[in-house]
Amino acid sequence: MxxxxxxxxxxxxxxxxxxxxxxxxxxxxxxxxxxxxxxxxxxxxxxxxxxxxxxxxxxxxxxxxxxxxxxxxxxxxxxxxxxxxxxxxxxxxxxxxxxxxxxxxxxxxxxxxxxxxxxxxxxxxxxxxxxxxxxxxxxxxxxxxxxxxxxxxxxxxxxxxxxxxxxxxxxxxxxDENLFGRSIEAGPLEDPDHEPTPDVFEMTAEPEDAPDEPRHVEIGFEKGLPTSLDGREMALVDLIPALNVIAGEHGFGRIDMIEDRLVGIKSREIYEAPAALALIQAHRELESMTLTKDVLRFKAQVEQRYAELTYDGLWFTPLKAALDAFIDETQKTATGTVRLKLYKGSATVSGRTAEKPLYSQDLATYDPNSTFDESAAAGFIALWGLPARQWAGVHGDVESARQKAE
The missing domain is CATH 3.40.50.620 (HUPs)
Structure with missing residues (x-):
C-alpha cells in the first residue's frame, strides 16, 4: 500500500x-x-x-x-x-x-x-x-x-x-456502543456459563437495586414512529437517550443470549438496550390495536427476514427496499399511545390507545348491550367446521380405525 x-x-x-x-x-x-x-x-x-x-x-x-x-x-x-x-x-x-x-x-x-x-x-x-x-x-x-x-x-x-x-x-x-444500545463481549463472557458481573453493565441498574416503586412511562407514536415521551414531543434522536435513562434506572434492557453469527459460529452476547426493547414492545402493542390479523401474521414473517437482512449486512439491497415499502404501508394507521410499567428489570404494558383502533369495546364486551350478533355464531361454526365434518363422513372415525389396525 x-x-x-x-x-x-x-x-x-x-x-x-x-x-x-x-x-x-x-x-x-x-x-x-x-x-x-x-x-x-x-x-x-x-x-x-x-x-x-x-x-x-x-x-x-x-x-x-x-x-x-x-x-x-x-x-x-x-x-x-x-x-x-x-x-x-x-x-x-x-x-x-x-x-x-x-x-x-x-x-x-x-x-x-x-x-x-x-x-x-x-x-x-x-x-x-x-x-x-x-x-x-x-x-x-x-x-x-x-x-x-x-x-x-x-x-x-x-x-x-x-x-x-x-x-x-x-x-x-x-x-461497542451507540445511541440505540451497548454490546459487551470477550474475556470471561466467552464462557456461556459465566454470570456477568456488575462491572459489565453501564446503562442498566442491577434489577434488585432498582427503585422499589414502579415507574409508568407513556410513548406516543405517529405512523409507527415514536414522537413523544410522557406527553412531551421529542425528536427520535433525543427520545431514545431519555428513555434509555428512565428504563435503565429500573434495571430494564439487559439481554444475555447465544447468537448465531453470520460467519457460522455461535457466540455469547451481552447487550444493554433499554430504549430499544421498550420502544419495540410498545410499538408491537400499538400494532395489535391497528392492524388486521392477517397483516399482523404476515408482518411477523417480514420482520424476521428484515432482521436477518440487517444483521447480514444487506441494508442497501432491493429486497430490503421492498420490505421497507411494505412496512411503511402498515404504519399508516399506527398512531397512538402505549403506557409501560417499569419495575425491577421488567416492562409490562399497562395501557394503550390508538387514533383509529380496530378494537371495539362495543363488540368485545360481555354486557347485554354488546353489538356482536351471537346468533350468527352457529352458522359461522357450521361453515368453518364443514371440511372436518366432510372428512369424518367419508373416512369415518380415523382414530378408531387406527386402533383396530394395531
Whole structure:
C-alpha cells in the first residue's frame, strides 16, 4: 500500500488505533473517520488521538440524527429483533458508517477504505458488502484479518508504539456502543456459563437495586414512529437517550443470549438496550390495536427476514427496499399511545390507545348491550367446521380405525 490513501473507520479503541499505526508503517497515507452515533466518547479526544498516532487527517462527523431517523426508525417500524431478542443496534450502525467512509474516500481521493473488524465477527461482512453495494470500485482493507496478532499481542504492540487504548489485561471486555444500545463481549463472557458481573453493565441498574416503586412511562407514536415521551414531543434522536435513562434506572434492557453469527459460529452476547426493547414492545402493542390479523401474521414473517437482512449486512439491497415499502404501508394507521410499567428489570404494558383502533369495546364486551350478533355464531361454526365434518363422513372415525389396525 505504499503511497496509497486509505480512510479508516476509527473508534479510538484498541483495534482501530493499532490499524492506524499499521497503515503508517506500511507506507500508506491513513485518514481517520470518527462517526458519532451516540457512543459517548468525546470527539475532540478521538481526533487528537488519531492525529497523534499518525493519521494524515482525522474527520469527526455527528451522524446521530441521521442514524436515528434513517436507520433506527425503520427498524422500530419493522420490530426488527435478530433471533427474536437482539434489536440490532450495532448492525444498524454499520451501513451508515460504510456510507460515510465512501463519502470521505471521495473527498480525499482515496482508493481504499478500511475497518478494524476481526475475521470471526459479523461486522467485516457488513462493511465489505455495504461498500460493494454502493461503491464497488473501492477496495476494502481489513488489517485485523491480515496481521495475525492476538488481542494480548495487539495490546503489546500498542504499548511499544505509544498508543493509548482503554483496553487492558485487567479489563478485557470488547465494548461497542451507540445511541440505540451497548454490546459487551470477550474475556470471561466467552464462557456461556459465566454470570456477568456488575462491572459489565453501564446503562442498566442491577434489577434488585432498582427503585422499589414502579415507574409508568407513556410513548406516543405517529405512523409507527415514536414522537413523544410522557406527553412531551421529542425528536427520535433525543427520545431514545431519555428513555434509555428512565428504563435503565429500573434495571430494564439487559439481554444475555447465544447468537448465531453470520460467519457460522455461535457466540455469547451481552447487550444493554433499554430504549430499544421498550420502544419495540410498545410499538408491537400499538400494532395489535391497528392492524388486521392477517397483516399482523404476515408482518411477523417480514420482520424476521428484515432482521436477518440487517444483521447480514444487506441494508442497501432491493429486497430490503421492498420490505421497507411494505412496512411503511402498515404504519399508516399506527398512531397512538402505549403506557409501560417499569419495575425491577421488567416492562409490562399497562395501557394503550390508538387514533383509529380496530378494537371495539362495543363488540368485545360481555354486557347485554354488546353489538356482536351471537346468533350468527352457529352458522359461522357450521361453515368453518364443514371440511372436518366432510372428512369424518367419508373416512369415518380415523382414530378408531387406527386402533383396530394395531
Amino acid at each position: 505504499q503511497g496509497e490513501k486509505v480512510v479508516l473507520a476509527y473508534s479510538g479503541g484498541l483495534d482501530t488505533s493499532v490499524c492506524l499505526k499499521w497503515f503508517e508503517q506500511r507506507g500508506a497515507e491513513p485518514y481517520a473517520l470518527y462517526l458519532d452515533l451516540g457512543q459517548g466518547e468525546p470527539a475532540v479526544d478521538v481526533k487528537k488521538k488519531a492525529l497523534n498516532i499518525g493519521a494524515a487527517d482525522a474527520f469527526v462527523r455527528d451522524a446521530r440524527a441521521e442514524f436515528a431517523d434513517e436507520y433506527v426508525a425503520p427498524a422500530i417500524k419493522a420490530n426488527a429483533m435478530y433471533g427474536g431478542r437482539y434489536p440490532l443496534f450495532t448492525a444498524l450502525g454499520r451501513p451508515l458508517i460504510a456510507k460515510k467512509l465512501v463519502e470521505a474516500a471521495r473527498e480525499v481521493g482515496a482508493e481504499n477504505i478500511a475497518h478494524g473488524s476481526t475475521g470471526k465477527g459479523n461486522d467485516q461482512v457488513r462493511f465489505d458488502v455495504t461498500t460493494a453495494s454502493i461503491a464497488p470500485d473501492l477496495k476494502v482493507v481489513a488489517p485485523v484479518r491480515e496481521w495475525g496478532m492476538s488481542r494480548p499481542e495487539e495490546m503489546e504492540f500498542a504499548r511499544e508504539n505509544g498508543i493509548p487504548v482503554p483496553t487492558t489485561k485487567e479489563s478485557p471486555y470488547s465494548v
